[in-house]
Amino acid sequence: TSYVGLYPTSTSTSEADAKNNSTDKKDEPDPVAPPLGVFVKFSENSYSVFKQLHENIVQSLESPGYDRLQVEVSGNDDVRRFELLGTFITETSEESEFVFMIPSNYYKSVEEAKNALGESPKFELLSILLGQRDEVIGLTGENLERAYPGQHQQTNKPIINIEFNEDGTRKFAELTTEIAGTNDRIAIFLDQDELISPVVNQPILGGAAFIDGPTFTIDRVNDLALMLESGRLPVPIKLLQERDVDAVLGADSLSKSYYAAGVGLLLVVVFMILYYRIPGLFA
Incomplete structure (x- = not known):
């Protein structure tokens, strides 16, 4: 364990x-390992399902030293408690959601316990949870x-x-x-x-x-x-470099672009006039 x-x-x-x-x-x-709580959730309001549960599942667990099956139902305070074959159970007459816990120091994982529980045609297994309230x-x-x-x-x-x-x-x-x-x-x-x-x-x-x-x-x-x-360890944020970007930088770049475009256009005009003379000027 x-x-x-x-x-x-x-x-x-x-x-x-x-x-x-x-x-x-x-x-x-x-020290002896504490019991591993295996919580199994299912929906059923029939008395027979508990008897089937005790006969087919509890015995199949083969967990020495633990012969109690604790069943709890939430959402309804009007419950009656009774003892069935050494098993403590809580049941309501209304259809509700039941949860039972099987304490065991035999199983090392949820998967192992789930395999031991198996699937019974008498009730629908909804989920298995392991652990205690945090x-x-x-x-x-x-x-x-x-x-x-x-x-x-x-x-x-x-x-x-x-x-x-x-x-x-x-x-x-x-x-x-x-x-x-x-x-x-x-x-x-x-x-x-x-x-x-x-x-x-x-x-x-x-x-x-x-x-x-x-x-x-x-x-x-x-x-x-x-x-x-x-x-x-804390993870501090340390400032390594700081740089301000001013709007003037963008305006300066735009001005240089206009200047380059004007110079380029003037060079094209001069080339056309020198090479093609009068037709180049009209072009």
Whole structure:
């Protein structure tokens, strides 16, 4: 399972030491990956579709440790809740749009989960969404002091070291304290594209942390660190040359054009008279 973790690092070490040190304990077991929420949307108001859903889809997921199927319906407060074969479902008597979530730590991608779900003739599958509701956390590239690649002291695996400025340290401490140990992730975006979304394992109060992941390679870490650095760097516009273009310049060019045309016409007339004499003058 692809799992990306965010851990604090010591701020008292040098940059070289920070690349090779972390505060996690050597004997501490690796954290269990949080459930991957697979959201499937469909339209149906029949009770039988839920039973068919449970019998044919939930069992086909083969996700050990998760036997609940949570179904939610939006746009109607008049709902009744009931339990069906160990499955929690929300249903309305009116035709509406239903959404159910299958938590699973087995599937690594939406495509993989979608293939497992399959298509049932009992209902129409409209869409599959992955993720949780986004919330702006107030941290921007301006709060990031620097980002650079490093190596985990115990596993020797590549990691990304990040350090925040004073304001970023305060915001990051509040955020990590609030969501530490939950399934919430901190998604990092660059130009509206998600770079990485690590899970916070413990509160990070010192303003320095590192990000690791089982699929991290040296190239991947270098690229991510570079993109984080590029996201924090301002791009100033510097004036290199300034030149005024006056309207007199255009008038001068026009005057020279008239002069050249007059000289050219006079030369033609002189040539015609000298060569053809009287006929040339009339021509």
